[in-house]
Amino acid sequence: FPVSGNTLVPSPVVIILWCFACGNTHSSARQAAVMRSQLACLMVVLACQTTGQEVLPSLKEVPNTAFSCLERPYGYYADMEANCQAFHICLNDLKWSFLCPNQTLFNQEYFVCDYAINVDCSLAASFYSLNDNFGKVEDTTEVLAE
Known part of the structure; x- marks a missing residue:
């Protein structure tokens, strides 16, 4: 996947084309393996789309900032x-x-x-x-x- 700054930019089209590039085969065991591979690829595409693509820093604690609750309503x-x-x-x-x-x-x-x-x-x-x-x-x- 191309990476630009902090942004992961997967190309779903490339992933899908790669998933289906295994070709046709007459072996049912081979077809089952291809189908598992295609399902795994589809899950990767969906995961990339649902997580937003922006890679955020992993924080372990709330950072100190200037935010104040003074004069703010509940x-x-x-x-x-x-x-x-x-x-x-x-x-x-x-x-x-x-x-x-x-x-x-x-x-x-x-x-x-x-x-x-x-x-x-x-x-x-x-x-x-x-x-x-x-x-x-x-x-x-x-x-x-x-």
Whole structure:
């Protein structure tokens, strides 16, 4: 796979072509082996697509950053300085810090650790206001027309 900086760029087309390059054979044992090889290749392609392709550093502890919970309402906050690999829970100016599992980032829009391909850390601050919804109850009453 070509590597550019910290990004792994697999070519699914090349992998699939390689998987099917074994050719035709009349042996059922050989066909079974080819099918296992093709299945393994397909799993590699799917794994590359679902993990996001960006190789993130593996952190063992929450990095020290300037993030502060002072004056913030209760909620979950991505730490943009830690490239969203860490997040904080704030309550009454207190801070609890957590790491997302390796190769995932905190998705501020959904308050979960997610594959890097699904997270644009540069937009995290624009979703901080979603924390204002904690504790609010949606009005789900429907008026039935008679």
